[in-house]
Amino acid sequence: MVKLKSNDDKEFEVEEAAVIQSEMIKNMIEDGCATSVIPLPNIDSKTLIKVIEYLNKHINMGKAAETGEEDDLKEFDEQFVNMGWEELFDVIMAANYLNIHELMELCCQSAADRLKNKSVRAVREMLKITNDLTEEEEQEIINDAPWAFEGPEIDDTVN
Amino acid sequence: MESEFIALDKAGEEAEWLQNFLEDIPYWTKPVAPTMKRDTISNLPCNVLDGILGCLPLKDAVRTSILSKDWRYKWVTRAEIDFSGQFLTSFNNSEEAKIIIHQDPAIFKNLISKCALLESLRLTWCTDFDILEIDAANLKCFDFLRRLKSISFKNAPMLRNVAVWLDSRVLMDPSPICSNLIKFIHYMPSLQEREIGMQALVDPLDDEINSPRENDLCPSSASAYNLTKVSLPSDESIHTLVDHCENQSGPTLVYELPTISEVVDYDQSDRNNLDVLHCLGNPNCDCLVKPTSVVGLETGEYMHKETIVGVHSCDTFLYHLYAHDIFHRDIKGMPNFEDNTLGESESG
Numbered sequence: 001m002v003k004l005k006s007n008d009d010k011e012f013e014v015e016e017a018a019v020i021q022s023e024m025i026k027n028m029i030e031d032g033c034a035t036s037v038i039p040l041p042n043i044d045s046k047t048l049i050k051v052i053e054y055l056n057k058h059i060n061m062g063k064a065a066e067t068g069e070e071d072d073l074k075e076f077d078e079q080f081v082n083m084g085w086e087e088l089f090d091v092i093m094a095a096n097y098l099n100i101h102e103l104m105e106l107c108c109q110s111a112a113d114r115l116k117n118k119s120v121r122a123v124r125e126m127l128k129i130t131n132d133l134t135e136e137e138e139q140e141i142i143n144d145a146p147w148a149f150e151g152p153e154i155d156d157t158v159n
Numbered sequence: 160m161e162s163e164f165i166a167l168d169k170a171g172e173e174a175e176w177l178q179n180f181l182e183d184i185p186y187w188t189k190p191v192a193p194t195m196k197r198d199t200i201s202n203l204p205c206n207v208l209d210g211i212l213g214c215l216p217l218k219d220a221v222r223t224s225i226l227s228k229d230w231r232y233k234w235v236t237r238a239e240i241d242f243s244g245q246f247l248t249s250f251n252n253s254e255e256a257k258i259i260i261h262q263d264p265a266i267f268k269n270l271i272s273k274c275a276l277l278e279s280l281r282l283t284w285c286t287d288f289d290i291l292e293i294d295a296a297n298l299k300c301f302d303f304l305r306r307l308k309s310i311s312f313k314n315a316p317m318l319r320n321v322a323v324w325l326d327s328r329v330l331m332d333p334s335p336i337c338s339n340l341i342k343f344i345h346y347m348p349s350l351q352e353r354e355i356g357m358q359a360l361v362d363p364l365d366d367e368i369n370s371p372r373e374n375d376l377c378p379s380s381a382s383a384y385n386l387t388k389v390s391l392p393s394d395e396s397i398h399t400l401v402d403h404c405e406n407q408s409g410p411t412l413v414y415e416l417p418t419i420s421e422v423v424d425y426d427q428s429d430r431n432n433l434d435v436l437h438c439l440g441n442p443n444c445d446c447l448v449k450p451t452s453v454v455g456l457e458t459g460e461y462m463h464k465e466t467i468v469g470v471h472s473c474d475t476f477l478y479h480l481y482a483h484d485i486f487h488r489d490i491k492g493m494p495n496f497e498d499n500t501l502g503e504s505e506s507g
Contacts, residue, residue: 132228
């Protein structure tokens with residue numbers, strides 16, 4: 001078992017088989033630096049719980065393929081990324097820090113899926129980006145690649 | 160002594176002032192905090208943002224340039240430009256997509272010039288080009304499917320995978336520009352995989368826009384020589400397949416002549432660094448295999464010198480993918496490559 005400590009001083013025990021999906025911790029274990037508690041100053045407990053949930057579910061990915069649990073895993077992934085933007089970014093940051101490639105991919109894909117086909121206005125609203133471009137600048141950007149801004153299929157809803 | 164007291168006194172005043180100052184701070188409005196909260200995504204590390212933008216379809220990624228000043232050039236770190244199925248499906252109206260990508264080659268040039276980190280370029284469902292110049296220092300993978308007179312890769316030292324498939328109509332078109340099946344002979348030391356194929360392809364745009372025509376234009380196994388079996392459109396039943404040759408030391412070319420159903424193993428292990436490969440699958444034609452040191456292929460009698468575009472020089476990182484119209488003479492018939500053309504002109 002490996003002990004992880006979040007930045008709000010909560011400790012979590014995780015099986016080694018699960019936690020080595022994180023390249024960073026795997027390297028630490030290999031280097032013999034993981035004998036006591038591993039402090040994770042960038043990750044709060046709420047996010048860490050999420051990440052551990054993912055790691056535990058994704059233990060032995062190969063085995064899942066053999067036993068036909070792939071669909072189950074897929075369903076889990078779908079459920080897993082069903083969270084708010086802030087939370088998603090927290091998990092992405094944690095995955096980035098811990099270097100968990102698959103989790104990173106999953107979350108980036110989820111973020112991209114949410115932004116796909118959305119109107120500029122909707123994206124700005126979702127991501128809380130303030131538009132600081134003048135109208136002329138906006139027009140210049142549109143003229144540069146008009147095809148990207150055309151099409152009636154763009155979705156203006158925010159969800 | 161006196162001055163020290165004065166100094167101490169002053170220090171005391173300063174300390175008090177500092178204390179008051181610090182006490183006041185909580186009452187100030189916090190200009191920083193709301194900014195941070197306002198826009199979490201812009202504060203993500205570059206690699207994370209690239210990960211998200213990389214998952215977005217091209218059209219959506221380009222559209223992020225208008226979000227704000229910060230976002231103007233965020234998408235250009237993209238490693239992949241893919242004008243293929245996914246691009247088309249980002250338009251509901253295929254007609255509209257067709258107009259956009261068939262009438263304006265400037266789109267590609269514009270995009271390519273912006274994406275300095277471009278590694279993969281797929282122009283599989285795109286417009287016809289007379290000349291396409293590509294300047295992408297990191298480009299590793301290039302796919303093309305359409306009509307094309309010439310491509311030149313300026314500054315593509317990393318390029319290692321080229322797949323060029325040509326529209327069958329190229330063969331049929333009698334106009335001088337497109338009259339010939341264009342063949343590409345590669346002379347690029349970095350190139351590890353090449354694939355030249357020709358099939359009786361239907362124009363994907365004329366079909367269902369969502370047709371799942373997944374092709375294997377870009378196989379990823381490195382250090383392999385792919386030999387594409389090329390068939391004439393008149394022989395529609397012939398499939399164009401790719402064989403992967405895993406033999407690392409001496410590349411083996413597996414070459415199947417479709418109409419006579421015979422597999423010829425063309426072992427080139429006696430040649431060093433087999434690097435230029437050109438193969439046409441037809442009973443009448445033969446393999447053309449040239450070692451790396453070949454500088455020009457124009458010496459072959461089957462070549463038409465006037466169709467060779469540009470010059471190359473590997474020292475200056477200027478590489479050209481030549482377009483040759485092998486089929487110039489006769490559309491149905493293939494040129495007979497004589498055995499003595501193999502391996503000749505080992506200059507350089």
